[in-house]
Amino acid sequence: xxxxxxxxxxxxxxxxxxxxxxxxxxxxxxPEWRGKGRLGVWLETGILDKLxxxxxxxxxxxxxxxxxxxPAVAGGRVFVTDSRRVKANQAIERAVALDEQTGRVxxxxxxxxxxxxxxxxxxxxxxxxxxxxxxxxxxLGAMGNLFALDVATGRVxxxxxxxxxxxxxxxxxxxxxxxxxxxxxxxxxxxxxxDAKVIALNKFTGEVIWKSLxxxxxxxxxxxxxxxAGGVRQLVLFHPKGISALDPETGKVYWExxxxxxxxxxxxxPVRSGPHLFVTSQHGGARMLALDDRxxxxxxxxxxxxxxxxxxxxxxxxxxxxVISTPxxxxxxxxxxxxxxxxxxxxxATGKLVWKTDALLKEHAMYGTxxxxxxxxxxxxxxxxxxxxxxxxxxxxxQELGRTKLIEPTNPYVRRRQLPNVLWSHAAYANRHIVIxxxxxxxxxxxxxxx
Amino acid sequence: MYPRAPFLGGLSRSFxxxxxxxxxxxxxxxxxxxxxxxxxxxxxxxxxxxVVSDLHMGEGRRTSGxxxxxxxxxxxxxxxxxxxxxxxDGGRAVDLVLNGDTFELLQSSAAACRSGxxxxxxxxxxxxxxxxxxxxxxxxxxALGSFAxxxxxxxxxxxxxxxxxxxxxxxxxxxxxxxxxxxGRVAVAASGTWVSSDGRVFAEHGHQVGFxxxxxxxxxxxxxxxxxxxxxxxxxxxxxxxxxxxxxxDGIDAVALAPRLLRALLLVTPWxxxxxxxxxxxxxxxxxxxxQVRSQGAAFFVSSLPDDDPLKPAAASAAASGTLTPLLQQxxxxxxxxxxxxxxxxxxxxxxxxxxxxQFAPRGPAxxxxxxxxxxxGGQYDYFWRSRDLxxxxxxxxxxxxxxxxxxxxxxxxxxxxxxxxxxxxSANMISGGLLKIPMEGFSPARGALSPIVINGGAWQRxxxxxxxxxxxxxxxxxxxxxLRSLQPEQLAPCYGFVRIPxxxxxxxxxxxxxxxxxxxxxxxxxxxx
Numbered sequence: 001x002x003x004x005x006x007x008x009x010x011x012x013x014x015x016x017x018x019x020x021x022x023x024x025x026x027x028x029x030x031p032e033w034r035g036k037g038r039l040g041v042w043l044e045t046g047i048l049d050k051l052x053x054x055x056x057x058x059x060x061x062x063x064x065x066x067x068x069x070x071p072a073v074a075g076g077r078v079f080v081t082d083s084r085r086v087k088a089n090q091a092i093e094r095a096v097a098l099d100e101q102t103g104r105v106x107x108x109x110x111x112x113x114x115x116x117x118x119x120x121x122x123x124x125x126x127x128x129x130x131x132x133x134x135x136x137x138x139x140l141g142a143m144g145n146l147f148a149l150d151v152a153t154g155r156v157x158x159x160x161x162x163x164x165x166x167x168x169x170x171x172x173x174x175x176x177x178x179x180x181x182x183x184x185x186x187x188x189x190x191x192x193x194x195d196a197k198v199i200a201l202n203k204f205t206g207e208v209i210w211k212s213l214x215x216x217x218x219x220x221x222x223x224x225x226x227x228x229a230g231g232v233r234q235l236v237l238f239h240p241k242g243i244s245a246l247d248p249e250t251g252k253v254y255w256e257x258x259x260x261x262x263x264x265x266x267x268x269x270p271v272r273s274g275p276h277l278f279v280t281s282q283h284g285g286a287r288m289l290a291l292d293d294r295x296x297x298x299x300x301x302x303x304x305x306x307x308x309x310x311x312x313x314x315x316x317x318x319x320x321x322x323v324i325s326t327p328x329x330x331x332x333x334x335x336x337x338x339x340x341x342x343x344x345x346x347x348x349a350t351g352k353l354v355w356k357t358d359a360l361l362k363e364h365a366m367y368g369t370x371x372x373x374x375x376x377x378x379x380x381x382x383x384x385x386x387x388x389x390x391x392x393x394x395x396x397x398x399q400e401l402g403r404t405k406l407i408e409p410t411n412p413y414v415r416r417r418q419l420p421n422v423l424w425s426h427a428a429y430a431n432r433h434i435v436i437x438x439x440x441x442x443x444x445x446x447x448x449x450x451x
Numbered sequence: 452m453y454p455r456a457p458f459l460g461g462l463s464r465s466f467x468x469x470x471x472x473x474x475x476x477x478x479x480x481x482x483x484x485x486x487x488x489x490x491x492x493x494x495x496x497x498x499x500x501x502v503v504s505d506l507h508m509g510e511g512r513r514t515s516g517x518x519x520x521x522x523x524x525x526x527x528x529x530x531x532x533x534x535x536x537x538x539x540d541g542g543r544a545v546d547l548v549l550n551g552d553t554f555e556l557l558q559s560s561a562a563a564c565r566s567g568x569x570x571x572x573x574x575x576x577x578x579x580x581x582x583x584x585x586x587x588x589x590x591x592x593x594a595l596g597s598f599a600x601x602x603x604x605x606x607x608x609x610x611x612x613x614x615x616x617x618x619x620x621x622x623x624x625x626x627x628x629x630x631x632x633x634x635g636r637v638a639v640a641a642s643g644t645w646v647s648s649d650g651r652v653f654a655e656h657g658h659q660v661g662f663x664x665x666x667x668x669x670x671x672x673x674x675x676x677x678x679x680x681x682x683x684x685x686x687x688x689x690x691x692x693x694x695x696x697x698x699x700x701d702g703i704d705a706v707a708l709a710p711r712l713l714r715a716l717l718l719v720t721p722w723x724x725x726x727x728x729x730x731x732x733x734x735x736x737x738x739x740x741x742x743q744v745r746s747q748g749a750a751f752f753v754s755s756l757p758d759d760d761p762l763k764p765a766a767a768s769a770a771a772s773g774t775l776t777p778l779l780q781q782x783x784x785x786x787x788x789x790x791x792x793x794x795x796x797x798x799x800x801x802x803x804x805x806x807x808x809x810q811f812a813p814r815g816p817a818x819x820x821x822x823x824x825x826x827x828x829g830g831q832y833d834y835f836w837r838s839r840d841l842x843x844x845x846x847x848x849x850x851x852x853x854x855x856x857x858x859x860x861x862x863x864x865x866x867x868x869x870x871x872x873x874x875x876x877x878s879a880n881m882i883s884g885g886l887l888k889i890p891m892e893g894f895s896p897a898r899g900a901l902s903p904i905v906i907n908g909g910a911w912q913r914x915x916x917x918x919x920x921x922x923x924x925x926x927x928x929x930x931x932x933x934x935l936r937s938l939q940p941e942q943l944a945p946c947y948g949f950v951r952i953p954x955x956x957x958x959x960x961x962x963x964x965x966x967x968x969x970x971x972x973x974x975x976x977x978x979x980x981x
Contacts, residue, residue: 116827117737169802169820193819216817218802240804264803308804 030430031074031132033178035373038225038269040326042375042429048449051390051402056445059433060103064096066439067125068411070426074132076100077151078428078435080442081139083125089116093126095139095149100431103444107154113143119172121412124439127176127221129426131186133203138186142174146188148206158206166192166199166211168219171264176221180235182248185209187235191219198224198237200251212251217241218264227272229291230254236272238279240264243289245296254296259287262308268322268336273329276301276348282323282339283308285316288351302351307339314366318353320344324369324424328379328393335393337361341368343398357398360389363418371426380429380447382436384422385409410439498603499541500647500952500959502654504550504867505910506530507613507684510560511587520678521558523685523912524588525940526947530911531594532973533947533966540975541954543602548645549595550867550908551611551656556580558613558674577616578625585629592629599632606630609640611656611868612666618643646854652952652959653850653861657868657907660846662718662786668711669693676700680935685943687870687914690716692935695920698761699931705762709769710778712762713752717790719869737820737827739791741784744821749775751821755790757797758816761931789838791821843896843905863893863959864905865950871916872909872948872963875977892962906961909948913940946979 026045034040065082072079078098083091094110115123128140137151144162149155162168162175168191177189186203190196197213217240225236226248235248242259246252261284270279277289277298285306289298304319305312320327320336327336333354334346341361345354361368361383370383378401381389386409392399409423427436432448507523518525537545556572559580564572572580585592599606608626610617617623623639630637645654658666669690676696677683686692694716697705705712744751749770756763769775779787799805801817843864851861875892893906915923915938924934945968952961967976 114826172803216802217804240802260804262804 027431029074029132030428030435031072032180033070033072033129033131033223034269034326034426035429038180038223040271040328040371040373042373042380044375044429044432046432046449047375048447048451051388051404052451055404056388056406056434056447057451059101059444059446061441061443062098062103062105063440064437064442065094065125066410067127067437068424069126069437070129071428071435071437071442072130072132072137073100073428073430073433073435074137075151077106078103078442078444079130079132079137079139079151080437081126081128081130081141082437082439083113083142089114089120089123091115091125093141093145095130095137095147095154097137097151097154098442100444103442109139109147109149109154109156111141111145111147113141113145115142115174117170117172118142118174122173124412127174128178131179131181133181133186136203138179138181138203140175140177140179140188143170144168144175144190146179148186148203157204160188160201160206162188162190162192166190166196167194168192168196168215171218171221173221175219176223176267177219178223180224180226182226182235185248187224187248189219189222189224189237189239191215197239198235198246198251200248210251212246212253213237213239213244217260220261220264220266222266223269225270225272227277227291229272229275229277230294230296232296234296236270236277238266238268238270240266243270243277243279243287243298245298255298257287257289257298257300259284261306265323267324269326271327271329273348276329278327278329278334278348280320280322280327280336281306282314282321285309285312285321286319286346286351288334288348301349304346304351314339319351320346323367325371328372328374330374330393331395333393333395335372337368337370339366339368341365343370345393345395345397354395355397359398359400360391361385365418367413367422369422369424373427373429375429380434382406382423382427384411384424385419386423386438388434406434406445407436407438407441407443497647497649497954497956497959498544498546499537499954500546500548500652500950501537501541502548502550502865502867502908502950502952503911503947504609504611504656504908505552505870505912506549506591507552507555507910507912508584508588508591509555509558510583519560520681521555521560521674522587523555523940524591526911526913527588527590527594529945529947529966529968529973530591533911534594534598536966536973536975538598538601538604540951541604543604545598545602545604546647547598547604547606548654548865549606549608550645550654550865551609551658552613552868553608553611554581554584554614554617556584556614556616557670558677559583572616574616574619574621577619577622581616581622581625585625596630596632599630599636604636606632606637607640607645608638609645609654609656610643612658642853644850644853647959650854651860651862652865652961653854653863654865655850657866660866660868661842662789664715664718665711666690666715668708669715672696672703672708675703682915682938682940682943683935685870685912685914685940686920687909687916688719689868689870690719691917694761695917695931696935697765699935705765706768706772707774709762709765710774713766713775713778714782716762717752717755717793718786737795738824739788740822740824741787744787744791745779748779749773751779751787751790754819755794757801757818785838785841792836792838794818795820840896840898847896847903847905861903863952863961864903865952865961866905866907867910869907870910870912870914871907872965873907875963892960902958904961906950906963908950908963911947911949911966913943913945913947915943944979946976951975 028044065084067082069081081095083093085091093113094108096108097106126142131138137149140146146160148157180187185200187200190199193215196211197215199211200209220239222238234245237244240261242257244256245254261281266281268280275291280286283306286304288301290301291298307314321339322336325337332348342356343360344356370381373380378392386407388406389403390401409421411422411424413422434445434447509522510519564576617639627637672693673684680696683692683696753766753770798817873893893904947966951964952959965976
């Protein structure tokens with residue numbers, strides 16, 4: 001048989017190929033804390049190169065209540081949790097599902113709670129970003145109420161109470177660990193007793209699969225991640241007693257490194273690049289771990305002092321001690337926001353300070369916070385002033401490409417100097433849009449090229 | 452039977468009875484050397500006030516020239532230098548308040564008083580002991596006398612639990628005479644309280660505040676063990692050293708003593724307000740389920756001690772033998788709640804690796820919480836502040852009622868007794884809603900308020916905290932017995948706490964300060980260093 005290509009046929013083929021190329025323009029959901037894999041990477045194409053002078057176009061905005069939890073986006077829905085005070089410390093927390101295209105509320109699921117015992121100035125609502133997995137979304141309240149909900153209806157599939165079911169004590173700043181889906185397991189930072197700091201539940205039924213790690217220390221406020229290293233998958237937890245790596249299937253401890261952190265304040269998520277695993281905290285300082293490439297093991301490559309170390313203050317020099325902000329490991333360098341809101345760059349291999357600048361927050365701000373999302377060779381950075389900053393980070397310095405205000409910072413805060421409030425919620429980057437919330441509204445902005 | 456004096460709350464019943472007898476006698480006699488509220492001169496301008504306590508001047512040296520192990524005050528040169536500095540600081544117009552336990556009259560190598568060791572001494576017996584102390588501390592008495600003679604300085608001695616016998620008129624006279632100052636410059640506060648001329652500052656030794664704990668058991672053990680372990684009573688807070696000594700010493704039946712020790716040590720009140728800076732005082736604390744606690748029986752006491760508490764093995768044995776069983780019925784709900792608050796504090800501090808705790812190392816096993824009422828499930832912040840605040844609030848109310856009619860209103864309450872000074876802290880002013888951070892010395896037992904201020908200057912003594920002690924033991928890699936035997940008071944940090952209240956026109960602003968040696972120089976500092 002002979003194939004004869006005529007011009008018209010070729011044109012049609014080109015059209016098909018072009019359409020195919022267009023389809024391959026990648027669009028992606030943001031189903032959990034820091035997006036898929038908790039990596040803080042935005043893989044979509046068709047994203048704007050320059051922030052428009054008039055700001056990003058708003059797709060929609062919808063009123064919600066207070067909370068720190070960032071939104072998750074999956075399957076055409078936006079999920080977020082919030083809270084409203086009803087009397088004294090009593091509050092109603094809820095999960096909210098909105099139509100991704102319109103912002104219309106699809107369903108809500110409410111539950112009563114009581115913030116008694118939390119540091120009240122920060123007891124405004126849930127912390128953990130919802131985790132979406134197929135037809136289920138997992139939401140966690142500030143006091144340890146965990147729900148598996150049907151994404152379409154909000155129907156409760158199963159629920160757990162960390163305090164009642166696992167004998168947990170809610171830490172001072174609430175339960176913050178967003179559940180992590182791994183296979184059939186839902187891995188939760190619980191702080192249960194005895195020996196249930198982390199628990200794997202059957203994600204379909206809520207039944208306990210395994211419990212692991214002593215709760216001799218508090219659970220902290222961190223997010224579990226999974227890395228592949230040493231020929232196995234490792235569940236990495238950064239908690240107030242140290243860093244632990246577990247077999248996610250069994251909870252068996254692969255390795256642990258003691259690194260106690262005062263006040264239990266371990267918030268910034270560990271980040272990994274190649275053989276490096278980096279953790280940082282205000283009080284305990286920074287630790288760069290070297291992951292063994294032949295077996296599940298790790299060692300400390302270098303450490304930087306923290307506020308709890310002798311002679312140190314909260315403005316610890318020549319290292320990177322992040323409180324809330326998760327740093328970035330990129331191209332052999334660490335970038336992140338120090339306790340005082342100063343953007344710093346360190347050599348990943350040595351910990352040597354390369355540069356520091358106040359240019360991101362434009363103020364020396366204790367607990368200054370920003371959330372970094374890498375997109376190709378640049379970063380979308382949501383700072384706690386409610387601004388979106390487009391920038392390049394390199395050993396040569398911080399190069400700001402643009403800045404625009406997205407949302408009012410409304411979270412209460414004690415130590416701010418220039419603004420009375422902050423914004424400590426991570427935005428979602430999904431389907432060429434940015435979805436961000438404060439204590440009053442959730443807003444979706446278009447970030448598509450040509451916006 | 453004499454009435455129980457209003458300020459005897461912290462003493463054992465027998466000792467309180469004897470002291471009440473002394474007080475009654477003193478109040479009846481009211482000699483010239485005793486003043487009901489020393490220091491009152493209504494309308495007088497404000498002067499520098501310096502409050503020191505717990506010097507515990509004792510028997511001095513043995514005939515061999517060595518310090519007697521009971522002697523805790525071995526600091527004559529620095530004390531004299533301190534008085535000179537205070538004199539200069541106040542421009543020779545200083546009210547120096549020796550706020551109790553200036554003299555060690557309870558612990559003595561002399562023969563027991565005729566009424567028995569537990570029952571204190573008669574006036575005659577006390578005079579014998581006092582004369583020994585005055586003779587042994589001639590340089591210190593002379594330094595105090597010189598201070599009292601200078602300018603318009605005044606010295607007031609407030610009786611504490613270890614020198615309550617100062618309330619005997621002849622005892623007071625003997626001290627006043629020993630200082631040799633002009634008329635009116637030295638006095639003993641017969642009421643047990645010194646009140647400033649404007650009625651705004653109160654000073655009491657501090658044993659009057661808190662639960663009735665039966666501290667006599669601690670004193671007995673100190674007496675028995677201090678020869679072997681010279682720093683047993685230098686561990687702060689007072690009483691803590693006994694725990695380590697019991698764990699180290701042979702021949703002491705700690706199990707038999709456990710019921711009394713648990714009361715004395717678990718209800719200890721020097722609950723230094725460790726770290727306020729994060730919680731701002733606005734957090735609702737958990738509420739303990741006391742009925743459920745009571746249902747636990749003796750296990751409650753055992754589980755209230757962390758696994759590394761030296762008292763725990765004895766408490767466990769006592770529980771097993773049944774001797775702790777009746778205790779829960781004897782304890783009040785407030786006392787049980789205080790222990791629960793304390794447990795929550797230990798637990799929180801250890802689970803969070805918190806620094807700056809006072810009665811235990813910040814690292815080590817935590818204790819479990821007491822059961823809570825179901826609606827209070829959050830993280831705890833206030834914990835034992837509640838018990839501490841309740842006790843001080845009650846006591847201050849009593850002090851107000853006892854205050855002279857001319858008093859303007861209590862603004863500052865200074866105490867000692869615990870040997871543990873308050874750390875400076877920060878209070879967030881939640882009243883304004885502005886979350887304004889205010890540096891604060893001492894604390895206010897009124898929730899959310901900044902006054903009245905309660906402040907503890909610690910001891911004008913060399914002390915060591917359990918955390919420092921345990922660090923030393925680890926560094927030297929020796930046992931409790933070896934460390935307690937080898938450590939002498941002179942080896943402890945040369946740092947002495949006191950409260951300084953500068954002259955004021957409106958509101959007194961007390962601060963804990965330290966007479967401290969650093970780099971060979973003596974001076975006033977804000978802390979003792981690490």
